[in-house]
Amino acid sequence: MSAGIDLENVSCDFGTFRAVDHANVSIKPGEFFSFLGPSGCGKTTILRMVSGFIEPTQGVIRIGGKDMRGQRPNQRPTALIFQNLALFPLMSIWENIAFGLEVRGVDKATRRAKAEELLRLVDLPGAADKMVSQLSGGQKQRVAIARALAVEPQVMLLDEPLSALDLKLRQHMRAELRAIQKRTGVTFIYITHDQGEALAMSDRVGVMSHGRIQQIADPRDIYNNPVNGFVASFVGENNVFEGDLGAVSDGMATLSTPHGQFRARINAGVSGKGVKLYVRPEHTIISAAAPPENGVHGTVHEVSFEGAFIAVHAVSDSGMKMVAELRNDGSQVVPAIGDQVWMGFDAQRAAILPDADTKR
Amino acid sequence: MQDLIRRYGLGLTGLMCLIVAFWLLMLVIIPNITLFESSFRPYLPVTEIGGPRDTYSFDNYLKVFDGSIETTFLGIPITVPVHVMTFFLTIWYSVVVTVICFALAYPIAYYMAKIVNPRSLPTILLLLFVPLWVSEVLRAFAWWIILAFKGPLNSLLLFIGAIDKPVRWITDYDAVMIGLVYTYILFMLFPLYNAISSLDTNQIEAAEDLGAPWWKIHWRIVLPHAKPGVASGSVMVFMLSAGSLLVPSILGSTTSQWFTQTIQQWMNDALDWNTASAYAFLLLFLCTLFVSVVMWIFRVKLSDIAK
Ligand SMILES: Nc1ncnc2c1ncn2[C@@H]1O[C@H](COP(=O)(O)OP(=O)(O)OP(=O)(O)O)[C@@H](O)[C@H]1O
Ligand SMILES: [Mg+2]
Numbered sequence: 001m002s003a004g005i006d007l008e009n010v011s012c013d014f015g016t017f018r019a020v021d022h023a024n025v026s027i028k029p030g031e032f033f034s035f036l037g038p039s040g041c042g043k044t045t046i047l048r049m050v051s052g053f054i055e056p057t058q059g060v061i062r063i064g065g066k067d068m069r070g071q072r073p074n075q076r077p078t079a080l081i082f083q084n085l086a087l088f089p090l091m092s093i094w095e096n097i098a099f100g101l102e103v104r105g106v107d108k109a110t111r112r113a114k115a116e117e118l119l120r121l122v123d124l125p126g127a128a129d130k131m132v133s134q135l136s137g138g139q140k141q142r143v144a145i146a147r148a149l150a151v152e153p154q155v156m157l158l159d160e161p162l163s164a165l166d167l168k169l170r171q172h173m174r175a176e177l178r179a180i181q182k183r184t185g186v187t188f189i190y191i192t193h194d195q196g197e198a199l200a201m202s203d204r205v206g207v208m209s210h211g212r213i214q215q216i217a218d219p220r221d222i223y224n225n226p227v228n229g230f231v232a233s234f235v236g237e238n239n240v241f242e243g244d245l246g247a248v249s250d251g252m253a254t255l256s257t258p259h260g261q262f263r264a265r266i267n268a269g270v271s272g273k274g275v276k277l278y279v280r281p282e283h284t285i286i287s288a289a290a291p292p293e294n295g296v297h298g299t300v301h302e303v304s305f306e307g308a309f310i311a312v313h314a315v316s317d318s319g320m321k322m323v324a325e326l327r328n329d330g331s332q333v334v335p336a337i338g339d340q341v342w343m344g345f346d347a348q349r350a351a352i353l354p355d356a357d358t359k360r
Numbered sequence: 361m362q363d364l365i366r367r368y369g370l371g372l373t374g375l376m377c378l379i380v381a382f383w384l385l386m387l388v389i390i391p392n393i394t395l396f397e398s399s400f401r402p403y404l405p406v407t408e409i410g411g412p413r414d415t416y417s418f419d420n421y422l423k424v425f426d427g428s429i430e431t432t433f434l435g436i437p438i439t440v441p442v443h444v445m446t447f448f449l450t451i452w453y454s455v456v457v458t459v460i461c462f463a464l465a466y467p468i469a470y471y472m473a474k475i476v477n478p479r480s481l482p483t484i485l486l487l488l489f490v491p492l493w494v495s496e497v498l499r500a501f502a503w504w505i506i507l508a509f510k511g512p513l514n515s516l517l518l519f520i521g522a523i524d525k526p527v528r529w530i531t532d533y534d535a536v537m538i539g540l541v542y543t544y545i546l547f548m549l550f551p552l553y554n555a556i557s558s559l560d561t562n563q564i565e566a567a568e569d570l571g572a573p574w575w576k577i578h579w580r581i582v583l584p585h586a587k588p589g590v591a592s593g594s595v596m597v598f599m600l601s602a603g604s605l606l607v608p609s610i611l612g613s614t615t616s617q618w619f620t621q622t623i624q625q626w627m628n629d630a631l632d633w634n635t636a637s638a639y640a641f642l643l644l645f646l647c648t649l650f651v652s653v654v655m656w657i658f659r660v661k662l663s664d665i666a667k
Contacts, residue, residue: 088566088581
């Protein structure tokens with residue numbers, strides 16, 4: 001059983017401060033949806049509104065099509081996993097997991113059996129009688145997930161559940177969470193400020209900044225076709241050129257900058273002076289000869305080996321720092337420090353984008 | 361210690377230690393030992409002190425079993441020594457005072473710790489402390505006036521129509537309990553407040569999110585967490601109530617007698633300090649025993665309370 005969630009024009013004010021501003025999103029049943037954004041952008045606030053701890057200042061939240069106004073958290077079909085997990089330290093692991101069943105009046109034997117079953121699901125058999133303090137970070141994580149699943153929620157809400165774990169465990173738990181979501185078919189709303197996490201796990205991602213949802217799309221689209229400069233820079237690296245817009249036709253435009261004349265794709269709503277062009281380092285090409293268009297001449301001042309790729313840092317003759325990432329498969333010639341090179345990019349791979357959407 | 365010497369110098373540190381030692385020895389240890397020793401000796405005319413009849417015995421302690429009275433317990437008529445009866449009533453009403461204090465302080469402590477806006481907390485604390493600026497004697501007298509048969513409380517209740525004829529408040533142990541609750545409730549409130557405010561609010565929310573109704577949240581999450589606070593608050597209120605002399609003396613009725621009043625009567629009326637000391641140690645010992653048994657039943661450890 002899983003339910004879809006609809007946010008219609010949802011805003012939330014704390015005093016005069018607007019933490020969430022006109023959020024509109026429709027999450028499908030069984031979807032793994034992530035909210036991605038920097039600290040303080042309103043992610044937790046959205047989650048607390050869905051789970052019922054905060055009432056929206058305006059707008060409607062529907063779960064499974066049902067208006068949730070006035071419904072307390074204990075009346076909603078959601079289960080929240082807190083940023084700090086909030087396990088009950090005075091109860092054993094199985095009592096923690098079975099707490100939701102206990103309050104529903106399920107008898108002890110059934111509770112215990114259900115807890116054991118969930119412990120197997122989250123790959124933690126044999127921990128039933130331990131205390132919370134005896135578990136490691138990753139194990140606590142699993143207990144929190146099992147405790148939330150025990151009440152058979154239609155929607156699971158996860159607030160940065162992996163942020164306290166070390167890198168290896170985090171990557172392992174990503175796959176685990178995704179597998180649990182697939183197995184149970186429950187709708188997951190996942191919150192994170194880690195773009196890698198959001199892109200790797202989600203069916204769709206909503207990128208947020210300053211209380212506004214900037215873009216909702218699947219991970220590829222978010223990365224390849226960001227709608228604005230904020231999304232482009234939050235989900236990856238860019239070389240950014242700023243200049244004045246020239247002729248626009250067929251979705252392509254020219255931009256005159258102090259570093260040269262460039263041609264790139266352009267999004268609707270961009271015009272005038274001081275606009276920015278974004279191109280990813282892996283789409284930046286290094287060559288000895290000048291490219292037919294979008295070329296910048298410069299000097300290599302650092303080459304760093306990153307394993308899967310090689311980052312070439314160069315400074316253009318006009319004084320701009322740029323990065324290009326070359327695949328480490330021998331197909332490209334790696335320049336040396338001090339080399340004179342041309343850097344360029346395909347016009348289709350670069351985009352002229354507006355700044356973040358902050359209008360009220 | 362080394363830290364103290366470094367901070368205040370050897371002279372000042374030595375002086376401080378000396379003062380504390382003097383206070384402990386002269387005002388706490390020696391008086392107690394003297395009373396303890398004299399509690400085993402008979403009350404004799406001055407000329408016979410140190411004479412052949414001045415020997416150690418438990419006689420003073422056994423005086424609690426003298427002089428029986430008829431009473432009923434659960435409808436069954438029984439005969440009990442009058443001082444034993446006083447002792448049990450003192451314990452019983454101290455327990456009632458402790459329970460009432462808990463019942464009143466818990467919601468207030470929870471409200472202060474988890475609900476109220478932290479910015480208005482100093483105001484609330486100030487309001488709670490204001491009564492303490494007045495001496496305990498005056499506060500007890502104030503209650504005596506408030507609760508009087510023709511006093512302000514009855515007038516007010518008659519005026520708003522809550523009662524249709526005046527209530528006699530200062531009867532049996534009623535006024536004593538009101539006074540004790542009023543005097544000692546803060547000793548319950550603050551340990552509870554401390555214990556509850558150390559509970560992570562997310563735990564309360566997690567319980568609610570999992571579907572728990574409000575009473576279940578308190579029963580399973582807040583109360584177990586606050587248990588050390590409940591224990592230390594209860595021990596303090598119970599011990600202070602059972603040992604209180606002022607409130608039962610001022611607010612007592614003709615039918616109320618507190619064990620401390622019995623001690624005082626031995627001391628002031630009978631001038632038998634030996635028996636008075638014996639009774640005082642009896643009260644101390646039995647109350648400590650009672651508290652230990654209750655703590656053992658509720659599985660509270662001494663170290664929990666110290667936290
Ligand atoms: N109860 C509150 N009262 C006032 N302001 C609040 C309250 N809760 C959150 N805020 C503010 O709302 C904004 C969004 O907070 P929120 O907790 O949703 O951020 P977040 O995106 O979850 O950040 P993080 O990644 O750091 O957890 C923040 O600027 C915060 O200061
Ligand atoms: Mg947050």
